[in-house]
Amino acid sequence: MSEFSQAAIAEALTAISFNDDGLVAAIAQAEGTGEVLMMAWMNAEAVTETLSTGRVCYYSRSRGKLWRKGESSGQIQRLVELRVDCDGDTLLLIVDQTGVACHTGRRSCFYRAARPGGLVTIAEPEVSPEALYGHPHSHG
């Protein structure tokens, strides 16, 4: 991803309708496969950092602070493209995902499917959560 000017970042921010909490929903989709990996939230600072650095940064509602994806697990996301929807309240991030997106060790967070007989698990972990979070990680 090329360098974003301050003006380009400002224009992107202007197109986004942040909600009353100052947040916008952000869907991460894997470049190439098109797999939908996760959904999280961003504030203006997270959008700015993501466009500035090319590395995806969300806002953690539970922790109340910026969440540089992969800071604990090493499973970072490089931004390929940030897209804005028609009414500006959702972003689609095309990303190059290192490893797995889900904290359970699965590629995608959407690993349970509602089927006529009940909920079924459609993907297994590729790495154990212990391996992801069990010891301090230098990437974060």
Place this chain on the structure above:
Amino acid sequence: MSEFSQAAIAEALTAISFNDDGLVAAIAQAEGTGEVLMMAWMNAEAVTETLSTGRVCYYSRSRGKLWRKGESSGQIQRLVELRVDCDGDTLLLIVDQTGVACHTGRRSCFYRAARPGGLVTIAEPEVSPEALYGHPHSHG
């Protein structure tokens, strides 16, 4: 899509963490192409109706009522599969989209991309909004 039992619907609802407004975010992704079409919201009634009928029904926050996708435009979504994410606060709907998902007449709502030089439009309308909404439609 096969018929969902009451028990299967109840199990899906139990896996979903509705927010304080009783809503859950729902991402629609096109079956086959993998294109992310839109993001909207569902309440428990919308999830129930969607699983019961196989036709996607959202909850319109602006109108404060169920929104049977395509009721005005005819651009309906047939549900292929409903998936629940790891913490239950986002759904991924794999859908068979009739026509276009966006009210602007584009396939996807995510038609603007942030580029280093500024925001660019990356998809054009396939049908005019007038054609979608200009006269009463029998599908809704």
